[in-house]
Amino acid sequence: MLEQSTSHIGKFWEVYQKQDRNKIEEFTKYMDKFAVNFNLYKDGNFIERSLPFDVVPRIIGASEFNKMDRGLSQRVKALNLFLEDLYTDQKIVKAGIIPSEFIYQAKGFLKELVGHSPSKKIRTHINGIDLVKDTVTDDWIILEDNLRVPSGASYPLSIRDTYRKIYPEFFENLKIEPIKQYPQLIKESMDYVNCGGINVVLTPGRYNSAYYEHSYLAETSNALLVRNHELVVKDKVVYFKNYDGKLIKVGAVYRRLDDEFLDPNFFNPESLIGVPGIMEAYLAGNVALLNAPGNGVADDKGIYYFVPQMIKFYLGEEALLRNAPTYLPYFADDMKYMMENMEKLVIKDVAEAGGYGVMFGHSMSKIQLEDLKTIIKANPRRFIAQELVEFYDEECYINDKLVPRKADFRAYVVMAEEPKVWKCGLTRYAMEAGNYLVNSSQGGGFKDTWVMGE
Amino acid sequence: MTQLITANAATNLYWLGRYLERIEASLIDINRAYDNIIDVDQNEGVALFEKLGIDIEYTNSSEFLNVAIFGDHAANLFDLLSCARENAIVARSYIEAEAFGSIIELHQHFETAQKNNFYIDFRFVDTAMSLISEIWGELTRKQTRNLHDYFMAMGKNVEKVDMSLRIGRDKEFALIVMKEIDTIVSILAPNASFKPHDLNESDEVILASINNKINKIITE
Numbered sequence: 001m002l003e004q005s006t007s008h009i010g011k012f013w014e015v016y017q018k019q020d021r022n023k024i025e026e027f028t029k030y031m032d033k034f035a036v037n038f039n040l041y042k043d044g045n046f047i048e049r050s051l052p053f054d055v056v057p058r059i060i061g062a063s064e065f066n067k068m069d070r071g072l073s074q075r076v077k078a079l080n081l082f083l084e085d086l087y088t089d090q091k092i093v094k095a096g097i098i099p100s101e102f103i104y105q106a107k108g109f110l111k112e113l114v115g116h117s118p119s120k121k122i123r124t125h126i127n128g129i130d131l132v133k134d135t136v137t138d139d140w141i142i143l144e145d146n147l148r149v150p151s152g153a154s155y156p157l158s159i160r161d162t163y164r165k166i167y168p169e170f171f172e173n174l175k176i177e178p179i180k181q182y183p184q185l186i187k188e189s190m191d192y193v194n195c196g197g198i199n200v201v202l203t204p205g206r207y208n209s210a211y212y213e214h215s216y217l218a219e220t221s222n223a224l225l226v227r228n229h230e231l232v233v234k235d236k237v238v239y240f241k242n243y244d245g246k247l248i249k250v251g252a253v254y255r256r257l258d259d260e261f262l263d264p265n266f267f268n269p270e271s272l273i274g275v276p277g278i279m280e281a282y283l284a285g286n287v288a289l290l291n292a293p294g295n296g297v298a299d300d301k302g303i304y305y306f307v308p309q310m311i312k313f314y315l316g317e318e319a320l321l322r323n324a325p326t327y328l329p330y331f332a333d334d335m336k337y338m339m340e341n342m343e344k345l346v347i348k349d350v351a352e353a354g355g356y357g358v359m360f361g362h363s364m365s366k367i368q369l370e371d372l373k374t375i376i377k378a379n380p381r382r383f384i385a386q387e388l389v390e391f392y393d394e395e396c397y398i399n400d401k402l403v404p405r406k407a408d409f410r411a412y413v414v415m416a417e418e419p420k421v422w423k424c425g426l427t428r429y430a431m432e433a434g435n436y437l438v439n440s441s442q443g444g445g446f447k448d449t450w451v452m453g454e
Numbered sequence: 455m456t457q458l459i460t461a462n463a464a465t466n467l468y469w470l471g472r473y474l475e476r477i478e479a480s481l482i483d484i485n486r487a488y489d490n491i492i493d494v495d496q497n498e499g500v501a502l503f504e505k506l507g508i509d510i511e512y513t514n515s516s517e518f519l520n521v522a523i524f525g526d527h528a529a530n531l532f533d534l535l536s537c538a539r540e541n542a543i544v545a546r547s548y549i550e551a552e553a554f555g556s557i558i559e560l561h562q563h564f565e566t567a568q569k570n571n572f573y574i575d576f577r578f579v580d581t582a583m584s585l586i587s588e589i590w591g592e593l594t595r596k597q598t599r600n601l602h603d604y605f606m607a608m609g610k611n612v613e614k615v616d617m618s619l620r621i622g623r624d625k626e627f628a629l630i631v632m633k634e635i636d637t638i639v640s641i642l643a644p645n646a647s648f649k650p651h652d653l654n655e656s657d658e659v660i661l662a663s664i665n666n667k668i669n670k671i672i673t674e
Contacts, residue, residue, distance in 0.1 A: 032562065033555040198458070206544050219547035230460040243464040244643065245673035 052445030058427040071321030081314040108296015119193040123292035132391035147295040152426040154213040175453035179424040183220035185414040190252040192416035193288035197251030199223040204273040233277030236284040301350040325387040329380035345385040405429040457601035466545040471609025473538035491515040548602040553592035619657040
């Protein structure tokens with residue numbers, strides 16, 4: 001189902017009709033030339049592929065985006081306060097808002113970090129919040145918070161760059177918010193928490209799925225792109241190793257690897273991509289890590305359920321953006337509801353991400369549903385269930401035809417002193433009609449998002 | 455402020471400069487041989503590849519082009535270009551965006567021909583040469599030089615010396631380029647000292663001196 005056309009969308013098609021259709025080919029060629037890649041590992045093989053993209057943008061009006069902006073800022077502020085509280089006073093647990101089991105059993109909770117406050121008490125520096133627009137209420141609904149290592153921001157930056165070159169007419173005739181400030185937001189965030197020294201982007205390396213993005217963001221935010229062995233830790237201080245062997249102090253690390261692999265001395269000893277000793281430097285307050293280790297507990301799918309209550313607890317406000325109706329089998333009433341309505345729910349494994357571990361009740365057989373019920377009863381903390389949100393499709397130009405495809409939206413909220421919402425985001429669409437999974441790792445494509453000026 | 459670059463990025467830029475130079479120099483030689491094979495000397499291609507220690511066989515000028523560029527031998531230009539592309543991807547944050555794009559485009563040009571088994575002709579070589587010229591232009595059109603530009607420039611010059619000595623083209627020319635290399639080395643490693651070379655030195659001594667210089671500059 002497509003959203004009702006707005007004056008902005010009408011204006012887009014008006015300009016679009018006047019364009020030379022052959023330019024689409026030029027557009028594709030330009031994107032290929034700059035190797036906008038999302039690498040995949042399939043059956044143990046490394047596959048380098050261009051991320052599929054679409055030339056028809058998602059268009060969001062100014063007042064609609066401003067409303068979303070307020071809701072996202074509120075949410076990220078609350079999540080940051082939650083994390084700070086959780087690793088220090090744990091007031092929210094003591095107040096009985098979140099059952100302690102949900103914290104201590106969360107995979108992302110790192111008990112080793114209890115008692116530590118990071119630089120400026122900021123933990124949620126760069127956040128990717130996934131939303132969809134509900135066809136019933138016309139509201140934006142939060143599906144997921146990504147507070148660890150959210151990726152994808154470089155793709156809209158690249159497609160916008162291409163768009164402006166190939167189709168300047170749109171930007172001359174429509175009031176589209178510019179988006180080039182994103183790397184500057186990243187830089188501000190790094191500078192704000194920097195503990196003295198240079199900024200670096202730590203990448204797992206060339207064969208990571210998002211290496212293109214790591215390289216792009218390092219270049220544009222004026223940070224150095226490094227791999228683990230290009231950083232050394234001495235006396236709890238992190239240094240960058242220059243080509244000539246000189247050591248330069250590092251003040252902030254925008255790390256693009258998960259907690260588990262960050263430091264083999266502290267986390268997984270078998271990690272080959274981590275920096276030995278970096279956690280010791282972090283805990284000594286000598287380096288800032290973006291995002292803070294231990295954030296995984298806040299983007300846990302089980303904790304998601306409690307975010308509206310967190311907002312109330314920390315900010316004394318009602319949540320401006322709604323969650324999708326969610327059920328936790330941990331609570332008896334929710335378990336009962338789930339068991340009775342499994343075929344119409346979406347069941348998610350809280351330990352999975354990237355579209356993995358998502359099961360749609362309506363597409364499962366009776367035997368599969370019964371098996372799943374048994375598994376859920378045995379592991380109530382491992383699953384959540386959500387009502388299937390019917391969200392809008394976006395028009396996509398696929399195989400020379402305009403077709404509707406399910407599309408979500410990842411908003412980026414970057415935090416320095418205050419959270420700032422980037423006036424763009426990653427719109428991801430499913431390649432096949434009717435598919436609800438839009439993740440890049442599930443073969444989805446992306447398109448530009450135009451936020452219109454006032 | 456001191457300009458910073460990792461040893462890995464520096465090494466990749468250096469090799470990018472080398473591979474691009476090697477591909478360009480090879481294309482020039484191949485093009486010249488191709489031209490002569492048509493109606494001057496049918497064996498010119500064989501002689502060219504003999505200098506590289508490679509035996510090739512062909513029956514006419516077109517076949518020579520295909521064997522020279524895509525043949526199953528160590529000087530296969532598509533393989534060299536794949537290495538250059540890899541260097542460019544790793545060191546992407548230090549390369550001008552346009553130059554990076556042109557490297558990808560050049561690789562796609564070769565890849566399309568290789569994948570589709572195109573029988574390439576002079577137009578393929580012309581397009582490749584134009585793209586390489588664009589890349590060099592895009593890499594050098596800035597008004598200021600960054601530290602990382604010198605690593606690529608060094609790679610380009612080292613390859614010039616290497617090709618000159620290996621193909622036995624011109625030792626005098628190689629020594630002139632060596633002076634340019636020394637200038638770059640003095641920028642990248644200000645404390646390094648070295649003695650000038652002369653025509654009496656063997657090729658091996660000159661090539662060994664280059665390796666010493668590189669080891670002085672990049673500390674892994």
